[in-house]
Amino acid sequence: MNLILLFQDDFIDDNRVRLHGRRAEHAREVLNVTNGKVLQVGLLDGKIGSGTVLSINATTLEFETQLDKQPPEPAPVTVVLAMPRPKVFKRILQGLTAIGVNEIILLNSWRVDKSYWQSPALEPEAIRQQLILGLEQTRDTMMPSVQFQQRFKPFVEDTLPDIAAGSCALVAHPGSSQPCPANVQEKVTLAIGPEGGFTTYEVEKLVNAGLHPIHLGTRPLRVETAVPALLGRLIPCQ
Numbered sequence: 135m136n137l138i139l140l141f142q143d144d145f146i147d148d149n150r151v152r153l154h155g156r157r158a159e160h161a162r163e164v165l166n167v168t169n170g171k172v173l174q175v176g177l178l179d180g181k182i183g184s185g186t187v188l189s190i191n192a193t194t195l196e197f198e199t200q201l202d203k204q205p206p207e208p209a210p211v212t213v214v215l216a217m218p219r220p221k222v223f224k225r226i227l228q229g230l231t232a233i234g235v236n237e238i239i240l241l242n243s244w245r246v247d248k249s250y251w252q253s254p255a256l257e258p259e260a261i262r263q264q265l266i267l268g269l270e271q272t273r274d275t276m277m278p279s280v281q282f283q284q285r286f287k288p289f290v291e292d293t294l295p296d297i298a299a300g301s302c303a304l305v306a307h308p309g310s311s312q313p314c315p316a317n318v319q320e321k322v323t324l325a326i327g328p329e330g331g332f333t334t335y336e337v338e339k340l341v342n343a344g345l346h347p348i349h350l351g352t353r354p355l356r357v358e359t360a361v362p363a364l365l366g367r368l369i370p371c372q
Contacts, residue, residue: 135160137273138175138185139266140199149199151175151185158195161187167195176275177201205275208236209369210321212297215361216243216328220253222358224264229358231268231278233365239297242284243336245328251284290339298323298344305340306364307331308354310347317370324364329357 138161144151153161161167167187175197176182182205185197211233217240218226230238242251254260265277283289301321306314308331325332325340332340337347350363 135164135270136174137182137270137275138173139270139275140175140177142177146196150188151197151199153195154193158190158193161195162190173197174273175199175201176205176269176273178269178275179277180275181205182273182275206234206273208276208278209234209365211235211365211369212237212239212301212321212323213361213365214239214241214294214297214323214325215357216241216326216332217246217250218328218357219247220250220255222356223250223253223255224260226358226361227261227264227280228268228271229362230365231265231274232272233362233369234272234274235278235365236276237279237281239281239283239289241289241325242286243328244286244333245330256282286336287339290336290343294323294340294343294345302368303343303345304348304368305332305337305345306350306360307337307347308349310349312346312348314348314350314364314367316367318368319370322368324368326357326361326364 138157140151144153146152167190169187169189171187173185175185181201182203183199183201185199187197189196213230213235261280269275301323302318303323305325325345
C-alpha cells in the first residue's frame with residue numbers, strides 16, 4: 135500500500151480522519167506508524183496529500199490530512215478486454231488500474247467460457263476492492279470506469295466505432311503483420327482477446343469497427359502477460 139485511500143465517511147471533521155479495519159491494520163503492522171508520522175493519503179476521486187498521525191491503538195488510527203495535490207493524469211487508454219479467467223481477473227483489474235487506464239470494457243467472445251460471467255469476482259463490491267488495491271499501489275485516487283458487454287456483435291458494430299474514432303485503435307492478434315507501436319502520443323483504444331485470441335470472424339468485425347491488428351512477436355502469451363506487455367509498450371512513461 136503506497137497510498138492510504140480515503141473515503142468521505144472516514145472523515146470525523148473537515149481534515150481529521152479515523153480509520154478501522156484493513157487500512158489501520160496495515161498502518162500498524164506494515165508501516166509501523168507512530169504519533170507524528172506522516173503518511174501519503176488521497177481522497178477517492180479527489181486530491182492526494184499527507185496525513186499526520188494523531189493517535190493509534192489496537193483498532194483505530196486517526197490523523198490530520200492535508201490534501202493539496204492533484205492525482206496523476208490518467209492514461210488516455212480504453213481497454214476492451216475479452217472476459218479473462220476469474221483466477222487472473224483480479225490481478226488484471228489491479229494492473230490496469232495501476233497503469234492508469236481510465237476505461238475498462240469487459241467483452242464476451244466465442245472463446246470466453248460462459249461460466250466466467252457467473253463468477254463472484256464480477257460482483258460490484260469485488261470489482262471495487264480490486265480497483266482500490268490498484269489505486270493504493272500506484273498512488274492514485276481516480277477510480278476507472280468498468281463496463282460489461284456480453285453481446286459481442288451489437289457492441290462491436292454499434293458502440294465500438296464511436297469509442298475508437300479519433301484514437302489509435304488496435305486489436306492485439308497473434309499472426310498479424312504489424313508489430314505493436316511504441317510510445318503512442320494520442321488516445322489509444324486497445325482490444326485484447328481471450329486465451330487463444332479472437333476468432334477470425336471477431337477480428338474481421340473489430341477491423342470493420344476501425345481497429346488495426348497488431349502483434350507482440352511470435353511468442354504466444356497468456357492474457358495476464360499480454361496486457362501489461364502491450365500497455366507498457368504503447369503508453370509513454372509519465
